[in-house]
Structure formats: structure tokens, C-alpha cells
Amino acid sequence: MPDIKVTPLGAGQDVGRSCLLLTMGGKNIMLDCGMHMGYNDERRFPDFSYINPDGPITSYIDCVIISHFHLDHCGALPYMSEMVGYNGPIYMTHPTKAIAPILLEDMRKVSVERKGEQNFFTSQMIKDCMKKVIAVTLHQSVMVDNDLEIKAYYAGHVLGAGMFWVRVGNQSIVYTGDYNMTPDRHLGAAWIDKCRPDLLISESTYATTIRDSKRCRERDFLKKVHECVDRGGKVLIPVFALGRAQELCILLETYWERMNLKAPVYFALGLTDKANNYYKMFITWTNQKIRKTFVQRNMFDFKHIKPFDRQFIDNPGPMVVFATPGMLHAGLSLQIFKKWAPCENNMVIMPGFCVQGTVGNQILNGAKKIEFENRQIIEVKMSVEYMSFSAHADAKGIMQLIQYCEPTNVMLVHGEAEKMEFLKEKIKEEFNINCFNPANGETCVINTPVKIPLDVSLSLLKAEAKKFNMLPPNPERRRVLHGVLVMKDNTHCLMDVEDACKEVGINRHIIRFTSTVYLNDSGPPLSTAKKLHQLLEEKLSQWSVTISDVEVSVESVIVKVEGDENEQKSIFVSWTNQDEDLGSYILELLSSMAK
Amino acid sequence: MKLYCLSNDPNKPCHILTFNEITMMLDCGLSMQSVLNFLPLPFVATNRLLNLPTWMPNDVVDADLEGELKENCDRVFVDSPLEFCPPLDKLINFAQVDVILISNYLCMMALPFITEGTGFQGRVYATEPTLQIGRLLLEELVIYIEQCPKAGFATQWKNFVHKLPYPINEAFKPKSWKQIYNMANVNASLSRIQMVGYNEKIDVYGALQVVPASSGFCLGSSNWIITTDYEKIVYLSGSSTLTTHPRPMDHNSLKNADVLIMTDLTQTPISNPDSMLGVLCVVVGMTLRGGGNVLIPCYPTGVVYDLFECLSLKMADLGVANCPMFFVSPVADMSLAYSNILAEWLSSVKQNKVYIPDEPFPHGMLVKSNKLKHFKHIYSDGFSTDFQEPCVVFCGHPSLRFGDAVQFVEMWGNNPRNCIVFTEPDFDYIEALAPYQPLQMKVAHCAIDTSLNFTQANKLIKELKPTTLVVPECYTKPPAGAPNLTELVIDSTPERTVIPYKWGEVINLPLKRKQGKVYIENDVAKQVHPVEIKPGTFLSTITGNFNVKDNIYNVKELKPTSDIGPRNINYEWGSINLSELMAKLSKEGINDAKLDNTANGYVIHLQEKDALIHLDEKNTHVLCNSDENLRSRLRTILMQCLKKF
Incomplete structure (x- = not known):
């Protein structure tokens, strides 16, 4: 039996550092190449020595596919291609190709220039890495080589996020990356056709969550921000530069407009304009409403949201600040957090998932004191709110996707182990298909049925x-x-x-047998033939029995009646060797009648 | 496989292709040559047009015809709402069309005629730019025509076409002409389009696969590759090998087709688009410097983007940078906005700008710096305040029969300092100007047609190596106006069959399907026992349960049933060695076999049992009464004497 092998190097029963190795029909494919935000040591990158302990991996990998620009999906790409060594093709969508290098550079700066990390990739490496990238459009069928075909589907989640269908020969898989089954304020919902892959590899960040309606969450969010601003507090919203940030900006912008609020809203300087420009340029990747109205009013031209300056941190009075990065693990958002955390009037709203090891994760778990590397201890008196705005599919969404594409096997990755177990059982129960959730480094082998194509005249x-x-x-x-x-x-x-x-160029040799049975049946031969026809039709319901004059035939078997009106009838049964079963069966049937 | 030709204009193609039980429409272009026979539609009635003398054929007295025809400068025009020549609807019922493939936004103007009110229920495929920009073109057309309603619908003239002077007497099938559709039809029709991406494999009812490939002609333009597992048909419509703003043409996927249908070649075979662009820049520069205005009648998309870019640079060089460019079209704003968000469909140079991120076209910048101003109409708010002369005006329609261009020709026509520059190749400029004569303004003809010329087309065919080439008949002869230009044809070479077609014809194409594809499952494959017949040649019978779903054939294991059902069988071959057979018979205890010759073989008579075996080269016939025991023994013996697979 042919099989499909999948080994997670990251994101196996874990969130962050997505990187899966897929082997199918003799091809090796790397799905995503992410980094872990929670680590500062070698654990932040996937363990590429698994592929080749001695260095470059070009000869082991046929292609790399990046699902979207989040760093937990592409953060290790320059490390992999330039430092470990990979010269093969890397595929991603156009928006991902445009945005990923900016985020990589941003992250590099934070790690190297602020944290002083060593052995990190350089700006030039990011550029060299991006030269190996081939941009793909949605639904375009890309032949990586003669046997390996890939195709991207819309995934929602963030601008340019794709789900990838990969085929080698008759085997196929779908890798979802991160996806979102409900449209939001700026993106559409993920979509896939009934491609019936042998394996669906789905993220499962929110495996056990069935989220309440988006509208409620939005109202809640606005209410909390409004209340905090009203009492003169400062609101910090740690976000990643692209993605949720734009959705929340649209939300606040319209609310500020409607409620005529005066408190300033800031967006961390630098990336804002650039980020919003990408959204303007790739408007075809946003949702229908934005696409329809962009000529009259571009949703990404904000009136109330101004660029943020570091000096504003100590400004008195209320304000709302969007700052990067989203998990409070470094950079400006962490800097602001340190300043504002000790004041109980302030609030931090975490709009997305935070991986283990980040400050975001600690405060969400209720930590009231945070200790930093330099022994600095910060007391957290500000209120901490968690609002799940990160656009992942919830349990319902995952089930929906399975229903859409009808896979024969499902694999869950990018989620927490115990939550996966719950969903796994549910999938098995509801769809009656196999479901796997391998841990990092564990190889999962999935057997696929063989179907051999055959030319036929x-x-x-x-x-x-x-x-x-x-x-x-x-x-x-x-x-x-x-x-x-x-x-x-x-x-x-x-x-x-x-x-x-x-x-x-050979001659067939046809062997035909003719046997005779004598039957006492008065009446003309035609009526005997009709009786036999009826009998055979009854007995051989699977076959087509025809009659023409005094001959009844089934396949090559001919039953012919001869004899005068009142005489005994000679019945000739004749057939070719190929119909031996049928012929001898009919002969026997008639012989037993004759007796 | 059959090809129906429904359009008379190879540059506004419309075909039906039937293959593998699928009826497919290839493009639905709308020929607009008909409008040249009509008087222009201004929004403000001009005295000149109102006072044109009525024309009547010499020997005709018909009160109904009176007033339908008007004369200007020895030319006769119909005074009526405009009519268009839709694709021929007599050869095929559009309700039977399964799929429509649209190559580019210039080849879809007849879509509402095909899909609305005809019972059409099929699918329509086009790329995203084709849909978005095609929508702009359709909307512009409808708005232009609806804003100039005209009373009095002329019909009688169609009965006297043979008595009318040239060129109206050569009008093509005027009785089939129709008035344009309305906006509701446009919206309904466009809502049927399913957007596809380049190289997306689209399954058509399991019977065919169609793939659009970039054709390099305009934003989102495509050629179509139609395949089964064994046959490949390529439909090549508007294509360009030049480097302009669209994604370059994809040659590779078009290679080695069984049938290549090629249409929509250049309409200006003798002029070179690059040098035309050069001439245009010079003409514009000189006119502006002389204080004159330039009118460029054009479509609201396509080459205009290149013209904005090129002219703005040239005008700066020539010191006329302060002259504004006006882009007037009901869809001008949409056109400018859309062109800048379709990066994935642009040339790599333009595409790379998006990564910076910069807008791919400079016209956003030109608008911001007030070098390019766009308005929906000349009566739109702000136009009269912003309007300043001398200037360059881009506006529709290139036929000069409707749209704001009509107003500009009337306004600027009698000043010899002004100039009208024709860049769109669709209409003969002399015909376009005929109802405005006599004109004082200068006329420049700089048709820029980037689609394939004959040299490029012949080179491309050589490279693509199709077995059969199918082209409009007019491409196999030199142009009617220039019979000596024998290089302006598609070469016929012995390497391939060239089949010409023309309007109204149904052509049988020499593509016969010989093979299909089935998928056999593991259990069936296990039962294959190949027998070597000759060195390297193997045979094996295969029998299986046959499953057909969505035109996909699957063969599963045949599970045995209780009663007699189908099962795998084998075949005997070769001939029987007589002495071997006789020896075997006697070994089996049959000693009374008597051998006789017959006309074409032998007969063996088993005397005691009264059974006969007739033998010849290819047949053996065993006749015995009802002695099953004997028959079965004979069968075994015979089988031992023959080879089988």
C-alpha cells in the first residue's frame, strides 16, 4: 500500500513554530517554516538537523510552502534557507511574499538590536531568501515538477493567507495553515472545494472553543475600551502589525466616528502606513464589502487613528494604543506595558492567542508580578482582558472544513494536546474517518488506497x-x-x-460446443422457443435474454428449437468456451426438464 | 468535434465548440461595426445634425422610409437609435450551451445577448480582471447609449439596403441587428461569471478540463487549453508577445495541441505599435505647443494606461507638462482604481512595485499631482471649472457615434489647431469621422494594436507545433484592400493541416477520440496475470465491476454472486496441432476417432458416442448429443492443445 508520511518539526501538539515534513509519492515537502515566540534559544527554530544532521537540506526537500506571513509560520525561513542551506523553490501567495520580509526584518531588529541575540540571520539573508520565493495566485495549479502539483485556496485569517492542496500522482493532501471559517470586518471566510484529499492537515488552535457571535465580542470590546477611556485610563492593545490590527482599527474608527469620541487612538509608528498600503494594494484579498466600496472610500484610510510616538507613553489623560508585537514578548508593546501595568486605571486587551513563555501568556494566566531578565519586577495592577479576535477556525469551523473537502483522514496540528484529543474523538465519531495528532518529531504514516489509471479503447x-x-x-x-x-x-x-x-497479430481460436436435448412439448417450435425464453429470463435475471424466431440467446449461448408441430422437439444448445458456465448451466437446466 | 462560427468579425470572436458531448462557447464578442452606419448621438442636439438633408433612393417612393436616412458629404446615415450585430443565433440554441469561456474583456460585449432571455443555464468562466474590467466596458456602453435616448426607430431602410449607396449597402445582416441590452441584463449576465485564475484547472462535467493561460494582451487576458486525458485543443484569442503592462504570454502550455484555433490577430498588420506610440507622442506635443487640443477617442481601459504613463513623461520632455490630461468616462474612477489593485495580473516589473509597496501604475500619482483629471461626464460637477485649454482629452467611444467624444468633435472640429488622434484599432477612422465632415481639425491615425501580427503568429505556430490549425478564412488570404501583400497571411505548410472557417459555418474538426481512462482498484490489479505472447508483448484479461460517476470510470473487484454472474474469462488462441490432438484423444481412451478432410479443415468423428469435432485454423466446434461427461473430457483435451491468455 502506498502511504503518506507526516513528521511535525514544530506545531505537533503545540502552537507556534509550525513546520511539517510531508513525504508522498517519493517527494518531500516542507509545510511552513515558523519560529516559536516563547523561546530565545535554539528551540525557537525547528530542528532542521532532523532532515540532514550534516548541513544543507536542498537535496532532501523538493519544495517549501508557506501558508501565511505570521512569524510562527514563516519566521525560520531565512534561517532555514540561508543558514541551514536550501536552494529549492519556496511557494507563497503574493501578499505573503510582499509582507513576510517586512515582518522578518522587524523581528530580526527586535531580536538582534534590542535583545542582542547572536547567530541570527541578517537583512541580506532575508533578501536572498525572498529571491527563492515563487508567488502563486489562488486556485492556480502550479507544477513544481512533473509529478508534484500545488494549488492555493483562500484561508481568511490574515491578508494573503492560503490553504494548500498538494498532489503527487493519485495522492493528495490539504494543509490549512491557519484559517477562519467566518468572514470578519476586513477578510472573507476560508473556502475549499470538494477536492477529497487523502489527508487534511488542519490547525486546531481553538479545537474546543465554539465562539459566541462575533458581534457580541465586538460590542464587548468597544464597551470595555469606552469605559476605560471614560475613567481616564489608558488602553494598550498589543497586536501584530498586519491582520487583527486592521480589523480592530476599522472597528474603533467607526465607533469613534459614531460616538464622537475625542480620546486619541494611536497605532505604533512605522508599520502603520506601509501595512495599510498593502491592504489597499491587495484589496482583492479582502472581503466583498471592502472590495465593492474601495473606489469611493478606502477602509484603510483612517481618520481617527494617528501614528504613535514613543514620547506619548508618559502623556497624561486617556488614550488607546495599538502596539506591536502581539504577545508582549518584546518591542514597543512590552515597553508600554511595563510603564502602564502598575496603574489600575489602565487596561491591556489581548486580542489573540499568546504562546507559552511570553509575557502575554503569563498575564493571561493571572500573573500579578512579572519578572524580567534583568531582575526587574513589574506589578500588574492594570486590568487584563482577553478577547479572542484572532481569526482561527473554532471547533465548528474545523468540522465545517472537513465537510467541505471530504478527506479520508484528518491530522490535527497547531493546537494544545488535550484540546486536540477532544476534537479528534469528535471527528472520528461524526465523520467516521481516521484522525491523527502526532507530536513533534513523531512520524505519522497514513495508508492510501491504490488506484491505477489505465488507458482504455x-x-x-x-x-x-x-x-x-x-x-x-x-x-x-x-x-x-x-x-x-x-x-x-x-x-x-x-x-x-x-x-x-x-x-x-495473433489469431483467436474459438471453441464452440453444441449439445442436443430432446423435449416433449406439443405445439409449434415457436411456442416452445417462447416458453424457453420466459424460463431463461426468470432464471437469469442478471442477463439480457433475447429471442428471434425460434432462437433464444444469452451472450454467446444460442438455444434453437427444431421439430414439427406434434413431434418431439430437438433443442440445440450451443455456446463458446468463454460462456462455458452459462452454456453448461442452460444445458443442464434443459436436460433436467427433458427428464 | 465541431466548430460553429457565430461572429463575422475575427476580432470580436464568438464560436461554439462541441466535443465529448459538451457544448462550449468560445468568447462572445459583439461586432460594433454596425454603428458606423448611424448618425452620432450627442447629448445636446446640434443644429448641424438636425438639419442634415433627408436622403431617398432614386426610384423609391415609400412614405415610411421618408426621414430614416440622412445625407452628409455624399454619405448616407441612418437616423435612429444605434443597433449592434449580435452573434448568430440560428445555428444553435443558446439554452444548450454548457460553458462559456471568455478570453478577455474585449471579447464579452455580447454576453447579455447570449445569457439573458435565451434559457441559458450554463457556466461562464473568466479571470477576475476580465470580469471587473469587462463590467466597466459593459456599463459604459449602456450608460452612453441610455443617456441619449432617441425617438423614432428606423426599420424600413433595411428593406432597401440593396438600393443604398456604398458603404451602407454592404452592411452585414442588418435585419439581425438589435438595440443594446439594459443595465439589469448586464448585472444578471455578469453575475453568472465564475472567476478563475491563470493555470487553474477547471473541470467541465468530468468530460473536459479547461485551463486559462496568460495571453499577454491585456489585464487578465487568457488563452484556453481544453483537454481530455488524450486530446488537447488550444483556443488562442487576443494575444501579444510584446512587453507592456499585462503578464507576459504563456507559450509553454499551448504547445503540441491536436487542434489550435487561432483568432483575433492584429487589425493593423502593417503598423508597428511602438513606432505608433512614438508618432502619437510627437503629434500630441506639437499640437499642445501650437495651442491646440488633442482628442483621443478610446476605451476606458487597456492601452490608455500605457498612454497616461508614456505621455506624461513625453509632455514633460517637450515642455508642455502644464497641459492637463482629462480622462472622461462614466467608469474612469473605477478603471483607474481597479488597474492598481490587480497586481497579480501584471508584468513582473509592475508587480514588483507592489512589494515596495508602490502603486503599479503611475496614474494614481498623476491624479494626485493634478496632471491627470478624471470625470464621469463633461457635465459632471467640477469639469467646467477644471477644464483648461490646451489639453489632452481621453474619452469614449472610439466609434465617435456615442459618448462624450461626440461633443468634443463637434466642439473642436472646426479649429485646425486641434487634433484628433485615433489609437484604438477597432474602427476605420475615415468611417468614424464621416458624419462630422467637413472638418478643420487635424487627424492623426496612430492605431496601437498590440495583438499578434502575421509574422509573430506564423513564428508562434511554428513554435507551438499544432497538428491541425483552424483560422478564420480571411487570415488565409491577403487583405481585400491590399491583395499584393501576400505576407499578411497565415502560412500553410505541409507539416500541418490548415482549416479555414467563416461566419455561419459548421466545421468538422479532425479529432477523433480513441481512448478513455479508467481507474482500476488494487484488487482488480492483483488479478491481472500477464501472459507473454511474443517477447515483450503481454496480454491479460480484466473483468471488473464498472462504476461511472461524474464521467470518472472506476473498475472494482467483481464480487462473486450465488447465481451465475459475470466473472473473469480467458481466451484461446493459435491453432490445434492435429496429431497432438489425436494422440491425446487416444490417451484418454477414445480410440475410435476417425479423421476426415473437409473443404476448409477437418472433421473428427467419435463413432461410438456419435460426436463430431469440426476443426479449422481458427475454430473448433464440438457437437455431441447430451453427454456432458464426454463433452467435458473433450473440452479439457482441446484446452490442452491451445495457448490462452
């Missing part, structure tokens, strides 16, 4: 169809294809036996 197919269509409709009747497979000169073709003999 059209005349054989047509003859079968003609024969089948001539019979009265009967849902029970099975269609049967019979032919001779001719294999020569590395070609093969299934054809009719006569054509096959002609093709290879």
Missing part, C-alpha cells in the same frame, strides 16, 4: 455503455467492464478481445 467503453443502456433500467444490475489489457513497448491499453488480437 473508446470502442470498448462505448460498447459497454450501449449494452447497458439497452437493458431496461434496474438499479440492482451491476455494470461490468471486460477487456484485454495489451502491454507492449511500455504502453498499455485495455481493449476488446478482437482488437487486442489484431493489435498483437
Whole structure:
């Protein structure tokens, strides 16, 4: 049995550092190449020495596919391609290709220049890495080589996020990356056709969550921000530069407009304009409403949201600040957090998931004191709110996707182990299909059924169809294809036996048997023939029994009645060797009648 | 496989292709040559047009015809709402069309005629830019025509076409002409389009696969590759090998087709688009410097983007940078906005700008710096305050029969300092100007047609190596106006069959399907026992349960049933060695076999049992009464004497 092998190097029963190795039909594919935000040591990157302990991995990997620009999906890409060594093709969508290098550079600066990390990739490496990227458009079928085909589907989640269908020969998988099954304020919902892959590899960040309606969460969010601002507090919203930030900006912008609020709203300087420009340029990737109205009013031109300056941190009075990064693990958002955390009037709203090891994760778990590397201890008196705005599919969404694409196996990644277990059982129960959730480094082998394509002569197919269509409709009747497979000169073709003999230049030898049965049945031979016809039709319901004059025939078996009106009838039963079963059965039937 | 030709204009193609039980429409272009026979539609009635003398054929007295025809400068025009020549609807019922493939936004103007009110229920495929920009073109057309309603619908003239002077007497099938559709039809029709991406494999009812490939002609333009597992048909419509703003043409996927249908070649075979662009820049520069205005009648999309870019640079060089460019079209704002968000469909140079991120076209910048101003109409708010002369005006329609261009020709026509520059190749400029004559303004003809010329087309065919080439008949002969230009044809070479077609014809194409594809499951494959017939040649019978779903054929294992049902069988071949057979018979205890010759073989008579075996080269016939025991023994013996697979 052919199989599909999947080994997670990251994101196996874990969130962050997505990186899966897929082996299928002799091809090796790397799905995502992310980094872990929670670590500052070598654990932040996937363990590429698993592929080749001695260095470059070009000869082991046929292609790399990046699902979207979040760093937990592409953060290790320059490390992998430039430092470990990979020169093969890297595929991603156009927006991802545009935005990923900016986020990588941003992250590099934070890590190297602020945290002083060593052995990190350089700006040049990011550029060199991006040169290996081939941008793909949605639904375009890309032939990586003669046997390996990939195709991207819309995933929602963030601008340019894709789900990838990968096929080698008759085997196929779908890798979702992160996706979102409900449209939001700026993006559409993920969509896939009934591609029936052998394996669906789905993220499961929110495996056990069924989220309440988006509208409620939005109202809640606005209410909390409004209350805090009203009491003169400062609101910090740690976000990633692209994605949720734009959705929340649209939300606040319209609310500020409607409520005529005066408190300033800031967006961390630098990325804002650039980020919003990408959204303007890739408007075809946003949701229908934005696409329809962009000529009149571009949703990403904000009136109330101003760029943030570091000096504003100590400004008195209320304000709302969007700052990067989203998990409070470094950079400006952490800096602001340190300043504002000790004041109980302030608030931090975490709009997304925070991986273990980040400050975001600690405060969400209720930590009231945070200790930093330099022994600095910060007391957290500000209120901490968690609002799940990160656009992942919830349990319902995952089930919906399974229903859409009808896979024969499902694998859960990018989620927490115990939550996965719950969903896994649910999937098995509801769809009656296998579900896997391998841990990092654990190889999962999935058997796939074989289907061998065979060329067949059209005349054989047509003859079968003609024969089948001539019979009265009967849902029970099975269609049967019979032919001779001719294999020569590395070609093969299934054809009719006569054509096959002609093709290879041999003569068929036909053996025919004729036996005689004597039957006492008065009346003309025609009436005897009719009786026999009726009998055979009854006995051989699967077959087409025809009558012409005094001859009844089934396949090559001919039953012929001879004899005068009042005499004993001679019944000749004749058949070719191929219909031996049928012929001898009919002969026996008639013989027993004669006795 | 059959090809129906429904359009008379190879540049506004419309075909039907039937293959593998699928009826497919390839493009639905709308020929607009008909409008040249009509008087222009201004929004403000001009005295000149109102006072044109009525024309009547010499020997005709018909009160109904009176007033339908008007004369200007020895030319006769119909005074009526405009009519268009839709694709031929007599050869095929559009309700039977399964799929429509649209190559580019210039080849879809007849879509509402095909899909609305005809019972059409099929699918329509086009790329995203084709849909978005095609929508702009359709909307512009409808708005232009609806804003100039005209009373009095002329019909009688169609009965006297043979008595009318040239060129109206050569009008193509005027009785089939129709008035344009309305906006509701446009919206309904466009809502049927399913957007596809380049190289997206689209399954058509399991019977065919169609794939659009970039054709390099305009934003989102595509050629179509139609395949089964064994046959490949390529439909090549508007294509360009030049480097302009669209994604370059994809040659590779078009290679080695069984049938290549090629249409929509250049309409200006003798002029070079690059040098035309050069001439245009010079003409514009000179006119502006002389204080004159330039009118460029054009479509609201396509080459205009390149013209904005090119002219703005040239005008700066020539010191006329302070002259504004006006882009007037009901869809001008949409066109400018859309062109800048379709980066994935642009040339790599333009695409790379988006990564910076910069807008791919400079016209956003030109608008911001007030070098390019766009308005929906000349009566829109702000136009009269912003309007300043001398200037360059881009506006529709290139036929000069409707749209704001009509107003500009009337306004600027009698000043010899002004100039009208024709860049769109669709209409003959002399015909376009005929109802405005006599004109004082200068006329420049700089048709920029980037689609394939004959040299490029012949080179491309050589590279693509199709077995059969199918082209409009007019491409196989030199142009009617220049019979000596024999290089302006598609070469016929012995390497391939060239089949010409023309309007109203149904052509049988030499593509016969011979093979299909079935998928056999593991259990069936296990039962294949190949027998070597000759060195390297193997045969094996295969029998299986046959499953047909969505035109996909699957063969599963045939599960045995209780009663007699189909099962796998084998075949005997070769001939029987007589002495071997006789020896075997006697070994089996049958000693009374008597051998006799017959006309074409032998007969063996088993005397005691009164059974006969007739033998010849290819047949053996065993006749015995009802002795099953004997028959079965004979069967075994015979089988031992023959080879089988």
C-alpha cells in the first residue's frame, strides 16, 4: 500500500513554530517554516538537523510552502534557507511574499538590536531568501515538477493567507495553515472545494472553543475600551502589525466616528502606513464589502487613528494604543506595558492567542508580578482582558472544513494536546474517518488506497455503455467492464478481445460446443422457443435474454428449437468456451426438464 | 468535434465548440461595426445634425422610409437609435450551451445577448480582471447609449439596403441587428461569471478540463487549453508577445495541441505599435505647443494606461507638462482604481512595485499631482471649472457615434489647431469621422494594436507545433484592400493541416477520440496475470465491476454472486496441432476417432458416442448429443492443445 508520511518539526501538539515534513509519492515537502515566540534559544527554530544532521537540506526537500506571513509560520525561513542551506523553490501567495520580509526584518531588529541575540540571520539573508520565493495566485495549479502539483485556496485569517492542496500522482493532501471559517470586518471566510484529499492537515488552535457571535465580542470590546477611556485610563492593545490590527482599527474608527469620541487612538509608528498600503494594494484579498466600496472610500484610510510616538507613553489623560508585537514578548508593546501595568486605571486587551513563555501568556494566566531578565519586577495592577479576535477556525469551523473537502483522514496540528484529543474523538465519531495528532518529531504514516489509471479503447467503453443502456433500467444490475489489457513497448491499453488480437497479430481460436436435448412439448417450435425464453429470463435475471424466431440467446449461448408441430422437439444448445458456465448451466437446466 | 462560427468579425470572436458531448462557447464578442452606419448621438442636439438633408433612393417612393436616412458629404446615415450585430443565433440554441469561456474583456460585449432571455443555464468562466474590467466596458456602453435616448426607430431602410449607396449597402445582416441590452441584463449576465485564475484547472462535467493561460494582451487576458486525458485543443484569442503592462504570454502550455484555433490577430498588420506610440507622442506635443487640443477617442481601459504613463513623461520632455490630461468616462474612477489593485495580473516589473509597496501604475500619482483629471461626464460637477485649454482629452467611444467624444468633435472640429488622434484599432477612422465632415481639425491615425501580427503568429505556430490549425478564412488570404501583400497571411505548410472557417459555418474538426481512462482498484490489479505472447508483448484479461460517476470510470473487484454472474474469462488462441490432438484423444481412451478432410479443415468423428469435432485454423466446434461427461473430457483435451491468455 502506498502511504503518506507526516513528521511535525514544530506545531505537533503545540502552537507556534509550525513546520511539517510531508513525504508522498517519493517527494518531500516542507509545510511552513515558523519560529516559536516563547523561546530565545535554539528551540525557537525547528530542528532542521532532523532532515540532514550534516548541513544543507536542498537535496532532501523538493519544495517549501508557506501558508501565511505570521512569524510562527514563516519566521525560520531565512534561517532555514540561508543558514541551514536550501536552494529549492519556496511557494507563497503574493501578499505573503510582499509582507513576510517586512515582518522578518522587524523581528530580526527586535531580536538582534534590542535583545542582542547572536547567530541570527541578517537583512541580506532575508533578501536572498525572498529571491527563492515563487508567488502563486489562488486556485492556480502550479507544477513544481512533473509529478508534484500545488494549488492555493483562500484561508481568511490574515491578508494573503492560503490553504494548500498538494498532489503527487493519485495522492493528495490539504494543509490549512491557519484559517477562519467566518468572514470578519476586513477578510472573507476560508473556502475549499470538494477536492477529497487523502489527508487534511488542519490547525486546531481553538479545537474546543465554539465562539459566541462575533458581534457580541465586538460590542464587548468597544464597551470595555469606552469605559476605560471614560475613567481616564489608558488602553494598550498589543497586536501584530498586519491582520487583527486592521480589523480592530476599522472597528474603533467607526465607533469613534459614531460616538464622537475625542480620546486619541494611536497605532505604533512605522508599520502603520506601509501595512495599510498593502491592504489597499491587495484589496482583492479582502472581503466583498471592502472590495465593492474601495473606489469611493478606502477602509484603510483612517481618520481617527494617528501614528504613535514613543514620547506619548508618559502623556497624561486617556488614550488607546495599538502596539506591536502581539504577545508582549518584546518591542514597543512590552515597553508600554511595563510603564502602564502598575496603574489600575489602565487596561491591556489581548486580542489573540499568546504562546507559552511570553509575557502575554503569563498575564493571561493571572500573573500579578512579572519578572524580567534583568531582575526587574513589574506589578500588574492594570486590568487584563482577553478577547479572542484572532481569526482561527473554532471547533465548528474545523468540522465545517472537513465537510467541505471530504478527506479520508484528518491530522490535527497547531493546537494544545488535550484540546486536540477532544476534537479528534469528535471527528472520528461524526465523520467516521481516521484522525491523527502526532507530536513533534513523531512520524505519522497514513495508508492510501491504490488506484491505477489505465488507458482504455473508446470502442470498448462505448460498447459497454450501449449494452447497458439497452437493458431496461434496474438499479440492482451491476455494470461490468471486460477487456484485454495489451502491454507492449511500455504502453498499455485495455481493449476488446478482437482488437487486442489484431493489435498483437495473433489469431483467436474459438471453441464452440453444441449439445442436443430432446423435449416433449406439443405445439409449434415457436411456442416452445417462447416458453424457453420466459424460463431463461426468470432464471437469469442478471442477463439480457433475447429471442428471434425460434432462437433464444444469452451472450454467446444460442438455444434453437427444431421439430414439427406434434413431434418431439430437438433443442440445440450451443455456446463458446468463454460462456462455458452459462452454456453448461442452460444445458443442464434443459436436460433436467427433458427428464 | 465541431466548430460553429457565430461572429463575422475575427476580432470580436464568438464560436461554439462541441466535443465529448459538451457544448462550449468560445468568447462572445459583439461586432460594433454596425454603428458606423448611424448618425452620432450627442447629448445636446446640434443644429448641424438636425438639419442634415433627408436622403431617398432614386426610384423609391415609400412614405415610411421618408426621414430614416440622412445625407452628409455624399454619405448616407441612418437616423435612429444605434443597433449592434449580435452573434448568430440560428445555428444553435443558446439554452444548450454548457460553458462559456471568455478570453478577455474585449471579447464579452455580447454576453447579455447570449445569457439573458435565451434559457441559458450554463457556466461562464473568466479571470477576475476580465470580469471587473469587462463590467466597466459593459456599463459604459449602456450608460452612453441610455443617456441619449432617441425617438423614432428606423426599420424600413433595411428593406432597401440593396438600393443604398456604398458603404451602407454592404452592411452585414442588418435585419439581425438589435438595440443594446439594459443595465439589469448586464448585472444578471455578469453575475453568472465564475472567476478563475491563470493555470487553474477547471473541470467541465468530468468530460473536459479547461485551463486559462496568460495571453499577454491585456489585464487578465487568457488563452484556453481544453483537454481530455488524450486530446488537447488550444483556443488562442487576443494575444501579444510584446512587453507592456499585462503578464507576459504563456507559450509553454499551448504547445503540441491536436487542434489550435487561432483568432483575433492584429487589425493593423502593417503598423508597428511602438513606432505608433512614438508618432502619437510627437503629434500630441506639437499640437499642445501650437495651442491646440488633442482628442483621443478610446476605451476606458487597456492601452490608455500605457498612454497616461508614456505621455506624461513625453509632455514633460517637450515642455508642455502644464497641459492637463482629462480622462472622461462614466467608469474612469473605477478603471483607474481597479488597474492598481490587480497586481497579480501584471508584468513582473509592475508587480514588483507592489512589494515596495508602490502603486503599479503611475496614474494614481498623476491624479494626485493634478496632471491627470478624471470625470464621469463633461457635465459632471467640477469639469467646467477644471477644464483648461490646451489639453489632452481621453474619452469614449472610439466609434465617435456615442459618448462624450461626440461633443468634443463637434466642439473642436472646426479649429485646425486641434487634433484628433485615433489609437484604438477597432474602427476605420475615415468611417468614424464621416458624419462630422467637413472638418478643420487635424487627424492623426496612430492605431496601437498590440495583438499578434502575421509574422509573430506564423513564428508562434511554428513554435507551438499544432497538428491541425483552424483560422478564420480571411487570415488565409491577403487583405481585400491590399491583395499584393501576400505576407499578411497565415502560412500553410505541409507539416500541418490548415482549416479555414467563416461566419455561419459548421466545421468538422479532425479529432477523433480513441481512448478513455479508467481507474482500476488494487484488487482488480492483483488479478491481472500477464501472459507473454511474443517477447515483450503481454496480454491479460480484466473483468471488473464498472462504476461511472461524474464521467470518472472506476473498475472494482467483481464480487462473486450465488447465481451465475459475470466473472473473469480467458481466451484461446493459435491453432490445434492435429496429431497432438489425436494422440491425446487416444490417451484418454477414445480410440475410435476417425479423421476426415473437409473443404476448409477437418472433421473428427467419435463413432461410438456419435460426436463430431469440426476443426479449422481458427475454430473448433464440438457437437455431441447430451453427454456432458464426454463433452467435458473433450473440452479439457482441446484446452490442452491451445495457448490462452
